[in-house]
Amino acid sequence: MIRFLFTLSLIFWGMGKLAYTQGVAQKLTSHLSTYHIEKVYAGHDKPFYLPGDTIWCKIYLLEGRTHRSFEGQPVVYADWIAPNGEKQQSFTLKIKNGSTPLDIQTQAEDSAGIYTLRVYSQYQRNFDQHFLFQKEIRLLGKDDITEKEQKAPGGFSVRFFPEGGYLVAGLESNIAFKAQNDLGENIVVNGILLNEANEKIGDLKTLHEGMGLFKFTPEKGKKYSAEIRYEGYRKRFALPEILPQGFSLNVNSRSGDQILIKLGTNLQAGLSGCTLIGHVRGQIFLARELEAGLPSLSVRKDLIPSGIVHFTLFDQGQRPVCERLVFNKNPAERVDLNLQVEKNVYGKREAIKLQLVPTLQDRIQASQLSVSVYYEGSTDLTVNESNILNYLWLQSDLRGRINNIQQYFETDNTTTNSLLDLLLMTHAWRRFRWQSVLSGQSPSIVYPPEEHLSVAGKVTKAGKEQPVKADVLLNVLSEEQFTALNVTTEADGLFYFKGFDFQDTTDILIQANIHQSKKKKKLKEDKVEPTGNKNVSIQILELNELDFIDSVSIPAQMHLDQTLQQYAYQVEQNRQLDSLNNPLWTIDLETVTVRSGLNRAQLREQTIKKQYREKGLFYFHSTNKFLTDDPLYAGFQNNNIFDLIKVVVPNTTRVRVNGEDKIIYGRFSSQVEAKIVLDGQMVPPNLLMNIDPDRIAVIDVLTGYYASLYTKSGVVISLVSRNPDEIDHRRPGIISFAHPGYYQAREFYSPDYDLAGTAEQKPDFRTVLYWNPDVRIAGTPENLSFFTGDQAGHYLILVEGITDAGIPFYKTERVIVED
Template identity: 30%
Template sequence: MKLSLTFIFLFTLFCALNGFAQTDSAFLARTINALEKYSSANPVEKVHLHFDKQGYMPGDTIWFKAYVVTGENHSLSSISNVAYVELLTAKDSVISRMALPLSSGIGWGDIALPALLKTGKYQMRAYTNWMRNDDPAYFFSQQISIGDLQTVKAKKQNITAKPDVQFFPEGGMLINGLRSKVAVKSLDEKGLGEDLEGLVTDNDDNEVAEFKTRHLGMGVFAITPATGKLYKVKITCKNGNRYAFDLPKAHDEGFAIAINNTQADSLSVRIVASNKLFETQKSAGYYLLAQSAGKICYTAAFRLAAQSFNTVIDKKRFPTGITRFTLFAANGEPLNERVVFIQNNHALKLSVTSAGKTSAARQKVKFSLDAKTADDSYTTGSFSVSVINEDFTPVDELSENTILNNLLLTSDIKGYIEQPNYYFTDITDKTRADLDILMLTQGYRRFEWKQVLADKHQQPVFEAEKSLQISGYVKTLDGKPVPNGKVKLLTTKAGIFMLDTVTNENGKFSFNRLPEDSARYVIQARTDKDKKNVMVVLDTLSGYKSFAFRNAPGEKDTIKELTAYQKQVKQQLKLSLDKRTIQLKEVVIKDKKDTPKDIFSHAEHPDQVINDFPKEPTGESLSTFLGVRLRGIEMRSSAEGASFYTARSIAKYYPNPPPMMVKLDGSIIDPAIFSALLLTDIESAEVIRTTGQMDMTTGAREVLYLISRKHSGTAIKPSTPDVITYQSNGLYKAREFYSPKYDKINESDSKPDLRTTIYWNPTIIVDKAVAEFEFFNADTRGTYRVTVEGIDADGNLGRIVYLYNVE
């Protein structure tokens, strides 16, 4: 029987369906206005970092460029002028943090890795203060491997654990009597995709479907569940192990949504009601809305005059990226959702050319960069260029976190995306189909419709920073907010600089337009009646979890890929010593004067002494300096500050070991005061692993003694609750990448040039013409890889990889 269908496809806000038009228009108008209001109050910023390479060694420098965008068109953001870039350990301790200045959403910087940095997996993270209003899972996050100059060995693992297998019905649920797609996602114990095959059976052991995963443990099958039936999925892993899982139970009433995203230019949408729903809700009204990046791109209203609703939608309606379809009931209740990825051809057409594909060592090479939009129009944009030798620096093209896959895909999804560049490197029918299955298995919830429609979404807590700022709360000693409190900020760097302000009704205060250089501030708070019985609590950037290294979970073994790189760096260190290098003889000190540590002596002999603290600022924090030098001690960051734990206490008192006691000039200090100390404040540090009983007050058995430079007038006194000190490192001033020139013969030319990053330039500008850049090759032969990433003034993204040989 041929089913008739009454529906309306809305090209504009209004529709003209008899008896349904006014209600239609009212709901759609309210929904569009609510989303516009929400999006206006909560614009989304995204950050992408382009790195010079994927793997590093201790002593290397990480070079990067930040692109901060906003809106559905990914325009360069003018919301924030400051971004925060962090290097973290696998256990969330911050090794380095910088405030990066942004100009129209663009900034660049570098991180010098300590030569004594422990090898392993680290995380690079980037975000703006405004982004802190959203879930930290949306921060930029990328795992990097830092290898070992002494031993780089791959660990073999015998994985036999039961895989984690999940099932995702299209539209959110299975409906009895309605055919639906079910996506499958299988993960091994490291969180990586594990391929398998499966057989679906009912409770009478009848076979109803079978499947094989298509890509990285993901696949799909179709099923028409029957009333009264339960289903199991019997899987067989590649190693022959077999397991059984229950399929989600089907519902008797509801809708099945099917979206066909295989066509390059259009989407086919089919919505089918269950028999029971069609019988009881015949002629009821429903709405289908599709939004991308907070903007509604498609609306349709239809009645249940037939059991199914079908439509074809032109993909030109949508921007490239994730689109979220939602089916609403007439009362505004969201019923089903389906997320799709739209791959329109909006990327920039980039072209890199040179004189030839073959070059010589130390030869100057010149390149031209040409950028056009999809319609072949010249454009203006900002780009970054990295050049490495592929033979010595590991490259995993499919796993690379690029400006395309990050800003269009991974930045909008909380879950980990394995091999994100697979879906963008060579787009085919297969990659499109695999990407659609990926969308079926991933969550996309920038907001909840119910909260938006009820206008009950949370108001932003963190301000968009136009400059450096210090913010926080004034509270009573029992934690209640102090409204109308008086707050003063003072620094004496480069003369006296003082500001004052008043807290709002929640006790909140902020100081903006602070000096860009590093400075130490004193912040004092009083009540509106000048009473001192208050405390200052600053907003902190600490305390975010790494959400399991969202862009590289588990132990994907890239350390072994660094073996050639390790040999290259080791050779570079060995050969870089020249004739002017002098090996000093050992000097024996016969006598010494009293030092601060003699004054604050303790009964036990120290297990470790650190006395090479710099007297001048180096840009390194005290916690980072100690973290790479303390033996058998782990540093952990929290919202309160940095704490230290010995391996012994971690093993004995896991999962809640007591932190080490930290003493400054003989007085116990807490993590907050420790975090306020400068590296240059400290003369020396000693570690005592006591053999006595545990301190019952602090729970600590081990002690870290810090001795300040009292003789230089920089001793720190513990803060009182109403007066605190805060050290700002200021806005980071990026260093310039050194690229040697061999135009003229000089003495330095005799040293081997074994650069691992051949060239880095974050300041390439294409202004409706060809941009040029040039550099000299290193001494290493091999395949040189030129990677260009960037964005134009309209938010169009581009990336290109160019290879040439050095012989």
């Protein structure tokens, strides 16, 4: 409330012409009210992994301006992308109370290298892809942790950024610059400033991460250049053009308690009638019309939200003439996370008790957070990568990679703030342009906010692209959430069903008929009948895949290759020892390759899908399928199809009624006669004996709603033949597919060695001792406990979270496990 009242006082502070100033501020407010901003952040348990590791994540979806959680339960998507840019895994996630867990299982066969985790909402696709959360994650391996081939840069470049945007004759200006080689790497350079007569007028050199700063006063009509020296090379770069008339905007945010603003102009009218606007993420805290004789002013830091501050100067005609970005660290928004452990050194398999107390101004803050405890190796590793605090306040609103971003937040002093200010001077970029604001042009919202799953498609004439008005029936074939929905399309043939919340992969059946209003076939809501029309085709529409843009990724944490090599070697050795005691893994000692033993079911599923695809049959994810060549059935002699079904399908009985063989399915009172279908077609009883059992590849048992696609009988046994040259019996005007449901994250396992029978001799070389993505704190401290394993070394306790008020926080603590 204090901040809000102060904001109002700033907005009306010293205004002489209220309507004019309100005009600029009101246009910004109106522009931002036409759309909202969404931010996604993904925290994970440790900075790097080995192939075969699980990546444990916590995904946040927040309102982009306040960083508070959204009401409702939005949907987000996560992609795991290989080093070659191809998507390996995708996940659909349901956000609850602002977040959701996710686990990504890498494979032991995965190649080492830089992978990418991309997480986003569909609504974010309305804006520049640079706003999406996209982070590099490194999988270590023997191949990539050895000495890398160094590419020789072919040259270098230097860019100049005058403070406020322009160099103006007669006005002193700060000029930031950034130097990079042709590989995009920051470099160290030095040089001199030259005037038109090639006379030296000053020196310059980089100060940090390829960035530097110098100050000078340009003269009207003159041109200036910089001669830059880099590794024995000299290169000359022209400075930006000098404006004969204009404005200057100098902002100093290096002090700890206030931001100083200095304005200048060489125009005869001076600054009188100009307007200065200040905002953080669209939240206006300053809108002031300037008066004559007011070249400077100051604003207290503790009354402005933390994050990137935008100052924009408008001339008397409401044209933006200068802009400056600075960073504000509001001391009143500095959450103090009290992270307490009983001691710093522990033994093997010893309990660690941890207490968490996030406070702000000595009050415990209602918060949600994640806790990870992971193995660093034999020495502490510097952690300067992204976290929820530096991402929400800085990286998410700034274009381009920021190396070692956490270095700008470790301390709050003049030196660190000066480097952060230099960073912002060389990254002038924003989420909107003033030209769009002043002209009333709002962004085009094509993708609406999404809280449920949906299905969209198009009906066309068979074999043609011509759309047709059609009656479309969608059936959700799930015992738990069976749904039958009808819709009549327009002439464009487009249909759209929404409002689904599938908790698992769910089978969908869609049927379409050319719309005839007088003869429209009516179906009862609990009926499912194959009504597809042979004259139409159905196409499911999906959103275009996002392009993979490597340059927008948050860089992976950097460590010395030797450090990573030692870490990877130690973890690999422990994994091999552990696998000898774990039946889920096998090791080929000759090749020292770890192979997973859990892929048989996946291979079996692929084989079945291939059979269905070759036949053009519906593949239903949830039905019971049996491969007839399974070794389990090898010892049986099947003289006919009835023998085969009886052997393969549980709960089946062969009976003879009125001279005809039949299959009865079920137990006792629930037994019913099963109808037999071959390659999608019902087979008359008198022809069943003619079917060669050796021709059958798959037997699929359909019950309930699935069976009703073929018959009103309660059970259908569907036979799929081996021969791919059989007639394609695809039903016209009908399609089926498995719709992905929300991913259900696994629970992290942490052993309790106090329990009887747990402290066995099996080695415990876990690299992650503890992971909890759902720690929620109300008004009391949170106490957690977990056990160390058998690996001695240094461990990092990593905590990151956000208060209910939208203030992020981050804290680390180290402990040592001794032999």
